[in-house]
Amino acid sequence: MLYLYAPQDMVRYQHALQQALPQHKVQCWPEEVAVGQVDYAVVWNPPAGFFNGMVNLQAVFVLGAGVDRILKRDDLPSTVPIVRLTDAGMAQQMLEYVLYGVLHVQRQMGQYRRQQTLRQWQALTALSAGQTRIGVLGLGEIGGWVAQSLAAMGYAVAGWSRTGRQLPGVQDYIGEAALPDLLARSDILVNLLPATPQTRGLLNAYLLSRLPSGAALINAGRGEQVDEAALLGLLDSGHLRFAMLDVFEVEPLETVHPLWSHPSVLLTPHIAAMTQVQPAVAQISANLQAIKQGQLPHGLVERERGY
Ligand code: NDP
Ligand code: OXD
Numbered sequence: 001m002l003y004l005y006a007p008q009d010m011v012r013y014q015h016a017l018q019q020a021l022p023q024h025k026v027q028c029w030p031e032e033v034a035v036g037q038v039d040y041a042v043v044w045n046p047p048a049g050f051f052n053g054m055v056n057l058q059a060v061f062v063l064g065a066g067v068d069r070i071l072k073r074d075d076l077p078s079t080v081p082i083v084r085l086t087d088a089g090m091a092q093q094m095l096e097y098v099l100y101g102v103l104h105v106q107r108q109m110g111q112y113r114r115q116q117t118l119r120q121w122q123a124l125t126a127l128s129a130g131q132t133r134i135g136v137l138g139l140g141e142i143g144g145w146v147a148q149s150l151a152a153m154g155y156a157v158a159g160w161s162r163t164g165r166q167l168p169g170v171q172d173y174i175g176e177a178a179l180p181d182l183l184a185r186s187d188i189l190v191n192l193l194p195a196t197p198q199t200r201g202l203l204n205a206y207l208l209s210r211l212p213s214g215a216a217l218i219n220a221g222r223g224e225q226v227d228e229a230a231l232l233g234l235l236d237s238g239h240l241r242f243a244m245l246d247v248f249e250v251e252p253l254e255t256v257h258p259l260w261s262h263p264s265v266l267l268t269p270h271i272a273a274m275t276q277v278q279p280a281v282a283q284i285s286a287n288l289q290a291i292k293q294g295q296l297p298h299g300l301v302e303r304e305r306g307y
Contacts, residue, residue, distance in 0.1 A: 003038045003054075005029040005046035006063055012277050013063075017042065020285035042284060043070075044275070051075040059083055059291055061284045063275050065090055065142060067301050068195035068222060082301040083287050088280050090273035091145035094220060097272040098146050098190050101218040101244035102155070105188055106132045110242055110264065127187075129154035135173075135186030138221060139165040140307075142273065143192035158182050183210035188218065195222035196306030205230035209239060216242040220272035223248035228259065235264045246272040 002024045006013040010028050018026045027033050029046065035053035043050070044063040051057065052075050062070055062084045070082060104110060108124045115122055132155050136147040139161040151157040151169030158171035160182045166172060173182040183189065189211055193199045203226040208217070217240060219226050228249055234240040244266045245259065251270055259265050287297035301307065 001033065001037050002026045002040045002042060003029065003033055003035075005041070005043040005050060007044060008275075009277060013042070013281065016277050016281040017284070020281050021288065040288060045069055048073075049075050051077075051080075059288070059297070061287065062301075063280055065273075066194055066222065067307060071301070071303060071306060078303065081291070081297075082303070083284075083291075083297045084299045084301055085275065085280055085283055086299040087141045087145070088283050089276040091142045093273040094142050094192065095146050095149050097220060097246065097268075098150070098218055099153075101190075101216070101242075101266070102132070102134065102150065102188055104244070104266070105216045105242055130156060132156060133158070133185050133187045134190060135160065135182045135188070136170075136190045136192060137182075138191070138193035139167065139170075140192070140194075143190075146190065146192060158185060179207065180210050183207060184212065186211060186215060188216045191217070191219045191221040191225060193221045193225060194307035195224055198306070200224050201227060203227060203231075205233065208234050211240065213239055214241050216240065216244070218244045220246040223251065228257075232258055232262065235262060240264070242266070244268075246270055 002017065002021065004010065004014055004017065004026055014026050014028050036055050038054045039056060039058050040061065041054065041057060042061045042063060057080050059081045060076065062082060065085050067082060067084050070076065107126050111124055134150055134155050134157045136143050136157065136159045139147055139159040143159065144165060144167055147157050147159040147170045148167040157169060158173055159165065159167060160173040160179060162175060164172050164174035191203065201224065205227060208230055217231065231243060235243060242264050246268045247270055253259060259267060287299065290297045
């Protein structure tokens with residue numbers, strides 16, 4: 001039996017999973033089920049205790065790319081394999097999101113907005129794509145696609161990862177020691193890292209201030225990777241000119257949070273790349289069949305690594 005917890009779209013997921021996996025009975029939370037008979041779980045942030053008693057669980061399929069929350073749970077035995085989504089339609093959405101922020105900065109849309117409020121008709125100098133230096137943190141399924149696509153559009157792109165990745169047109173920066181150099185050459189920094197013990201709090205006051213004066217930050221990785229107080233300080237001082245933020249330390253962002261009303265901030269409610277039912281279900285069913293045939297699924301999470 002497959003037990004499903006998909007808070008956004010339970011009915012559509014149940015229908016699609018049942019069609020793709022007719023040999024399994026798909027049941028949805030909060031339906032009462034014999035937990036000892038659950039073979040597979042398909043979930044996005046299920047309630048505490050969800051996995052209690054699932055002694056026969058063969059694998060958990062996460063309806064997203066990030067696994068930071070599932071790895072923190074205490075109701076999921078460490079022996080159960082966790083499989084995440086790899087791209088499944090999210091990389092292209094992320095590219096669109098990031099491109100919006102890049103164009104906002106490159107074409108000085110914030111300044112034009114301010115001029116509009118003053119009814120000021122004044123042309124500003126725009127940088128070409130080739131003069132716009134973008135740094136992408138994280139070159140995985142999503143960051144890799146974003147970095148190489150921006151490079152193909154003519155932007156001067158550098159990417160940073162733990163072990164390095166050769167991508168067409170993207171300068172490769174590898175490991176902790178290379179980060180300050182990548183920051184120093186990034187007019188626009190795009191964070192697409194997974195949240196792990198190594199990346200939590202990574203973008204602190206010290207590292208953010210390594211960015212060139214007038215730089216911008218686009219964060220769609222995870223909120224806890226950026227020190228929000230430090231970011232606000234650097235926006236207030238003008239060292240950073242713009243931040244586009246999709247993820248926050250606490251979500252939903254508290255209504256009193258100063259980021260809501262900051263004139264240099266554009267924020268969105270964690271929607272940069274949303275899971276799509278059809279590609280997600282196709283990937284999960286292929287991975288489930290692979291597991292049943294004794295093969296390794298794509299997107300198997302390495303727990304010690306944290307992603
Ligand atoms: P992947 O696991 O495919 O890629 C992770 C990348 O980060 C790899 O390049 C990896 O390097 C790098 N990395 C991890 N740890 C470090 C480190 N300590 N130092 C340097 N590089 C590091 O992840 P995805 O691309 O699929 O997703 C990335 C993240 O995007 C997700 O974890 C999630 O947090 C976020 N996300 C946000 C969404 C939104 O709507 N806002 C939607 C989807 C995802 P290496 O391969 O060398 O180890
Ligand atoms: C994800 C997300 O990790 O939506 O998939 O943040």
